[in-house]
Amino acid sequence: MTESDTAFVRFSEVQKSYDGETLVVKNLNLDISRGEFVTMLGPSGSGKTTCLMMLAGFETATHGEIYLDGQGINKVAPHRRNIGMVFQNYALFPHMTVSENLAFPLEVRKQPKNEIRERVDRALDMVRLGGFGNRRPAQLSGGQQQRVALARALVFEPKLVLLDEPLGALDKNLREEMQYELKSIHDSLGLTMVFVTHDQQEALTMSDRIAVFDDGVIQQIDSPSTLYEEPRNAFVAYFIGENNRFVGTIKELSDNECSVEVDGGYIIKAKPVNVGNVGDKTTLSLRPERVSINPEAGSMPNMLDAKVLQLIYLGDHIRTRVAVGQNEDFVVKIPNSQEHSQLSKGQTVKVGWSSDDCRALDA
Amino acid sequence: MTTEAATQQVMTTADGTPLKVSLAKAQRRLKIRALLLVAPLLLFILITFFVPVFDMLFRSVENQIVPEVLENTAPLLLKWDDRDGELPPEEVFAAAKEDFVKGAKAKTILRVGSRMNYEQSGFSSLFRKTARRAKNFESPYKEAFIKADRKWGDLDTWRILKRESGAFTISYYLAAMDLSYGPSGDITMKPKGEAIYLTLFWRTLKLSFLITILCLALAYPISYLMSTLPLKTSNLLMILVLLPFWTSLLVRTTAWIALLQQEGVINDLLVYFGLITDDNRLAMIHNATGTVVAMTHILLPFMVLPLFSVMKTIPPTYMRAAKNLGATPTVAFIRVYFPNTVSGIGAGGILVFIISIGYYITPALVGGVDGTLISNFIAYHMSTSLNWGLAAALGVLLLGIVLVLYYFYDKIVGVDNMKFG
C-alpha cells in the first residue's frame, strides 16, 4: 500500500460487468503517476471507454477500488471528482456559446464573474480560438469544436484529464496537428492525462506509456519503443505496427534461442520470449523492416527462398510482398536508399533475418 | 483561345442552347412533377379546409337576406334620417307593404323575421303577423301597419331595421363579444346576466392552459424515461402511451364518467377507505374538473410524441459532461438538459393548447355547466339555434385568438425552434 503514495491514479483489481454474465473489464491493475501521459490502446469493444467512465464516475466498478491521489473514489459522485474530460463527440452544449460552454464549469463552482471571464479568455487563447467566444458550437468546424472541448476540460484546472478518442472524428492532417498541440499542452501544464484511442500510430506518437487492451485485460503496458520492439505476446505484436507471423511448434529450446518448425517444414531460429516447452505451439513475430533481401550467405541464421509477389512504391520505402513457403503474406520493407536492390515481380530472392529480431510468443 | 472567350460570354450546352434556358427547361419539368404529386392533397385541402374557412369568415358578417327580401324598403330606410325622432315617411311604409306581400308569397319574409329576431326578440312574431295581413293593407300604409301591430309605430323597430338593412353587419361580432346596441344605437356591454361569451372565451383559454400544463407535467417524466430506456422497453411504453389513440373517443370519455361520477369507482374507493363520508362524495364530473381530467388524458400523446422525439436526440453525454464539469445532477438538468428540450415543449404545448381550445366532444359529454367550452356554443349555434352568423363570428374570434397567441409564441420562443419529430 505504500505504492499508492506514488501513484496518482490507481486501479486495483477492478472488474466490471454490465449484464452480470460477462466481464467487460477483468481484474485491471494500473498505476499512473503524476504528470504522465498514458494511453489506453485497444480494438473497439475491449473495455477502454468503460475504464475511463469508471474513473470519471459514470460507471461503478463491480469489484475492486479506484484511487485518485491516494483516496478511494468509488463512492465519490462524478461532479465532485474534479476530473477534466473530453468526450468522443465533444459533448459541447449546443444551446450555449463557446464562452458560455467554457464558463459553465467555473459558474457551477461559484467563481467570481470577472475571474470567469479572465480564465475563459485565457483558455480560448491557449487553444488559439481567441475570437470565437460568441459562436455556437454548430458554427465551428470539427477541429475547432475539438479544441473548445479541450479548453472546457482544462479551464477549471483539473489535475487529471481524460480523453476518449478525442481525435477520432478529425481528418488525417488535423488529427496530426491536434496530436502535437495536445502533447504540448500536456507538457506545458504538467497535467496527468489518460488518453483512449484505437489508433496505434496516435498512441505511439503521444504517449509516455501505452496500455494495450484486449478483451478487458491489459496485455502489456510499456513505453512506445518497448512496446514496438519487445512485444510480450502475439496480440501486442499484431496490434502494434506491421508484423510477419509464423505459427509453428518448438523443436529445440535454450535460454536465448529456439528452433521452431513452421508450416511447410522449415526450421526458423527465434528468440524465446513467451513460450512453453519443447513441443508447444508458438507464434513467431518479425517486423518487416528487420528482414534483409539477398544477404551474404551465412551472415544470418535464418535464410529462406522467397518469390516476389507484389511491389508497392511508397516513397521512403518499397513495400514488397513475397511468398515464403506457404506464407504468401510475408512483407519486407526495403528502404529507398541508393544501393537498395532492384526487384521485379516473379523474381526469386533470398530473405534473411537474425534470430534476435524474430520473437517467439504465445500461440 | 477564341472558343474559350466565346463560351465565357454565353454558356451553352453541347448542342448550342444557352445553359440557362436548358436548365430552366429541366427544372420546369421537375416543378410540374412536384405540383402533380401534391395536386390531390392540395385540391382536397382547398375544398375541405380553405373554402369552409373563407365561407365562415364571410358568414360572420353577411346580411344579404335583409336587403334582398326587403328590396324596396332597405334602400329607402338607408336614406332615412332617424335622428329627428319621427317614424319613416309614408313611402317607406308603402315599400314595406310591397316587400311583405312579395315575401309572404315567396315564403322568404319569415327568414328576415328570424334574422331580425337575433337583434331583438319579438321581430319573428311581428313579421309573421304582418306577413299574414299585408296583402289587405290599404293606403295610408303607416296607419295600416300600426294597426296590424303597435310595434310598427315604435321608432326603435325602424331604427333596428335601418341598422340591419345593409348587405353586411357587425352585429354577430358584437353578440360574440357580449356587446349590444343601446337604445340610441351606441355599443354597450350586455348586462351581467346575459353576457356569456367572454366568460366562455376566458374559461376556454384558462382550461386549455391548465390542460397543457398538466399534459406537460405528466408527459415530461415519461418521455424522459422512454428516451433513456432500450428500444424494446421504450416501444412497449410507447404503445401504452398511444393506446388512447386506438380506442374510441366516446368509449374513453364514458369510461371517465364511470370512474369519476358521484357513484363512480373513485368516489366509492374514497368512501371505502374513509377519506370522505358517503354524503360528501366529490363532484368530479359534469364540471370543469371532468373536462380537465378527460381532456388531459386524451391529449397526452400529443405532448409525449414531440417531447420523446426531441429527448431521443439529446445524447446522454450532455448530462455526463455537465456533471463531469462539476454540476450537481439538479443543476445539470436545469442548465443543460432542460434547455435542449424546449423545442419539444414548445411543439407539444402549442399542439395540445390549440387542439384543446377547439375541443368539442369531451366537454360536451363531461363538462356539465361550468366545464363547457366555446366550441360547444359554436356547435350549439350551428345545429340547434341555427344562428350560423353568430357561430361563424365566434369561430373567427377563436381563430383570431389562436393566431395572436401563435404570434406571441413565435416572438418569445420562435416557431423555427419547434420540433415535432
Ligand SMILES: Nc1ncnc2c1ncn2[C@@H]1O[C@H](COP(=O)(O)OP(=O)(O)O)[C@@H](O)[C@H]1O
Ligand atoms: N452501457 C453499457 N451497457 C452494456 N454493455 C456495455 C455498455 N457500455 C459498453 N458495453 C459493452 O462493454 C464492452 C466494452 O465496451 P467499451 O468500454 O465501450 O469498449 P471500447 O471503448 O474499448 O470500444 C463492449 O462489449 C460493449 O458492448
Ligand SMILES: [Mg+2]
Ligand atoms: Mg470507446
